[in-house]
Amino acid sequence: MGGEAGAGQGPVGLSRGPRKANPVVERPVTARDDQEADAMEDAYSRTGNAVDPPHLFPDYKGTARRAPSRPLIMIPQTLSEITGPVYGHSDVGPEEADLTKQHAGEPQGERIIVKGRLLDERGRPVPNSLVEIWQCNAAGRYIHKVDQHPAPLDPNFTGAGRCVTDENGTYQFTTIKPGAYPWRNHANAWRPAHIHFSLLGPSFLTRLVTQMYFPGDPLFPFDPIFNSVPDPKARERMIAKFDLDTTKPEWALGFVYDIVLRGSNATPTED
Amino acid sequence: MPERTPSQTVGPYLHIGLTPGRYGVREIFGPVVADAAMPGTHIRIEGRLVDGDGNVVPDALIEIWQADSQGRYAHPADGRPVASNSFRGFGRAPTDDDGAFFFETVKPGAVVSPNGVMQAPHINVGIFARGLLKRLFTRIYFPGEPANASDPILSLVPADRRDTLIAKPDAKNPSLLRFDIKLQGDGETVFFDA
Ligand SMILES: [Fe+2]
Numbered sequence: 001m002g003g004e005a006g007a008g009q010g011p012v013g014l015s016r017g018p019r020k021a022n023p024v025v026e027r028p029v030t031a032r033d034d035q036e037a038d039a040m041e042d043a044y045s046r047t048g049n050a051v052d053p054p055h056l057f058p059d060y061k062g063t064a065r066r067a068p069s070r071p072l073i074m075i076p077q078t079l080s081e082i083t084g085p086v087y088g089h090s091d092v093g094p095e096e097a098d099l100t101k102q103h104a105g106e107p108q109g110e111r112i113i114v115k116g117r118l119l120d121e122r123g124r125p126v127p128n129s130l131v132e133i134w135q136c137n138a139a140g141r142y143i144h145k146v147d148q149h150p151a152p153l154d155p156n157f158t159g160a161g162r163c164v165t166d167e168n169g170t171y172q173f174t175t176i177k178p179g180a181y182p183w184r185n186h187a188n189a190w191r192p193a194h195i196h197f198s199l200l201g202p203s204f205l206t207r208l209v210t211q212m213y214f215p216g217d218p219l220f221p222f223d224p225i226f227n228s229v230p231d232p233k234a235r236e237r238m239i240a241k242f243d244l245d246t247t248k249p250e251w252a253l254g255f256v257y258d259i260v261l262r263g264s265n266a267t268p269t270e271d
Numbered sequence: 272m273p274e275r276t277p278s279q280t281v282g283p284y285l286h287i288g289l290t291p292g293r294y295g296v297r298e299i300f301g302p303v304v305a306d307a308a309m310p311g312t313h314i315r316i317e318g319r320l321v322d323g324d325g326n327v328v329p330d331a332l333i334e335i336w337q338a339d340s341q342g343r344y345a346h347p348a349d350g351r352p353v354a355s356n357s358f359r360g361f362g363r364a365p366t367d368d369d370g371a372f373f374f375e376t377v378k379p380g381a382v383v384s385p386n387g388v389m390q391a392p393h394i395n396v397g398i399f400a401r402g403l404l405k406r407l408f409t410r411i412y413f414p415g416e417p418a419n420a421s422d423p424i425l426s427l428v429p430a431d432r433r434d435t436l437i438a439k440p441d442a443k444n445p446s447l448l449r450f451d452i453k454l455q456g457d458g459e460t461v462f463f464d465a
Contacts, residue, residue, distance in 0.1 A: 041385065046464075048274065049275070051274065051275050051277045052277050052278045052404070052405045053277065053279075053405060054404070055403070055404060055405070055407075060280075060402070060404070062280070062401050062402030063402050063403075063404060064323075064402075065322040065323040065324050065326070065402070065455060066322050066323070066328070066400060066401075066402035066403055066454045067402075067403075067454070067455060068460075068462050069323070069455050069456060069459060070432075070459050070461075072462050072463060073427055073428055073461055073462070073463050073464065074427075074463075074464045074465075075424050075427055075463050075464070075465050076384070076385050076423075076424075076465070077385070077465050078382065078383075078384045078423075078424070079348070079349060079382055079383055079384070080336070080344070080382055080390070080393065080410075081395065081465045082348050083344040083346035083348045083349055083360075084336060084346060084361075085336060085359060085360065085361035086345060086346055086347075086359065087299065087359075087361075091299050092299070121272060121274065121275055122272060123272055123273050132288050132289060133288055134284065134285070134287040134288025134289070134291075136284075142284045143287060143294055144283070144284040144286065144287055144294075146283055146284070147283075158287070158291075158294055158295065159287055159288075160287050160288050160291045160294060160296050161288075162299075196281065196285070196288055198281075198288060198289060203346075203348070204336050204395055205465060207334075207397060208276065208278060209278060209279065209280075209281050209399060209406065210276050210277060210278055210279045211279040211282075225280060226279075228279075228404050229277040229279075233274075234274065234275075234277050235277070237274065237276050237277070238276065238279070258273070260273045260274060260275045260276045261275065262275060
């Protein structure tokens with residue numbers, strides 16, 4: 001995979017020795033082989049990152065001149081990485097989670113509810129964490145000034161939303177179902193319908209931007225961005241599930257989309 | 272155990288969600304990390320993002336994460352109070368039509384590392400853009416900083432590439448620093464995996 005550093009890439013000797021400076025994980029150092037010792041000392045797991053796409057994915061033309069050509073340099077996780085921006089309920093209003101109520105009228109399209117939990121790789125909820133989303137309208141057009149797709153803008157739809165997860169890691173948005181849209185990656189290229197999701201999580205290392213797709217989209221086999229994720233099972237985790245319990249009678253279809261961030265190896269503490 | 276959700280590109284329309292001010296949505300992030308009242312040495316960092324052909328990248332997002340002037344992070348894993356309640360240590364800036372970005376902040380203090388050796392003052396940088404399927408991570412270090420020589424992260428970088436991580440001083444303005452980022456090719460910026 002283009003330009004990725006493997007586990008053995010670069011010196012990692014720094015992370016040996018007692019961790020007296022690290023406030024999150026405190027473990028005695030015992031005799032282990034190097035790899036295991038290094039894994040033990042990471043505050044956050046690295047193995048789960050294998051689900052990510054490579055930097056260089058030739059079918060997605062935009063990666064060709066933007067992907068780094070040199071291997072990444074593996075570094076230990078210091079206080080600078082295991083901390084990260086803290087934003088919460090005081091930064092976001094509850095009305096920001098409803099993308100159908102940002103204008104005088106209602107947007108065109110199929111009203112939907114998207115809800116889910118923000119979790120870590122250990123299955124623990126990630127509470128009080130910022131979720132930002134953006135999307136095109138029901139016709140497949142973004143309000144963005146660069147979008148030239150000749151589909152109508154909707155004066156009642158901006159396509160931006162934010163919320164903060166609750167104590168169980170749950171978030172919920174009300175919006176409209178985005179349309180598919182064309183792009184110029186290859187002949188007759190169309191993106192499957194998707195909502196962009198941005199997550200901060202508890203540290204610099206948990207930062208994630210991804211896209212949520214809709215079940216049964218016929219465009220999946222043709223989309224290089226979706227297929228840049230090497231493992232088909234991991235691709236499926238980017239697809240929301242239709243959920244009748246989330247569906248509101250006489251109002252909106254419900255979709256459930258759980259998002260899993262990198263997990264801390266630390267035992268959780270009360271703070 | 273649940274497995275991680277994969278990363279996907281921010282795409283070309285990221286501003287709608289991540290820097291939405293121009294679409295009439297209140298911004299909660301911006302390029303000003305420290306206001307005038309914040310203790311420390313105030314600096315402005317300016318840079319330009321270019322691709323492997325040397326073309327500017329006008330549709331990227333740069334995020335920075337840093338400690339205060341005493342090396343303290345506004346985060347519970349640090350736990351020490353930072354110099355001002357208004358300091359959150361996080362900045363976000365889109366690149367403009369010339370690939371340019373800037374941040375206004377204070378120079379961070381030295382930060383401890385896992386084996387107790389102090390790290391030289393530095394700022395963590397995340398880069399998102401169309402064509403980047405996942406975030407790129409690099410660091411800004413400071414010119415003329417004696418602690419750079421013993422920094423445990425810089426020492427992992429081949430000597431001939433370290434200069435890509437060290438901001439350049441401005442000849443006239445001591446509070447202005449340049450940090451250009453090259454995504455690919457000759458003079459490629461060093462990117463990290465943590
Ligand atoms: Fe999109």
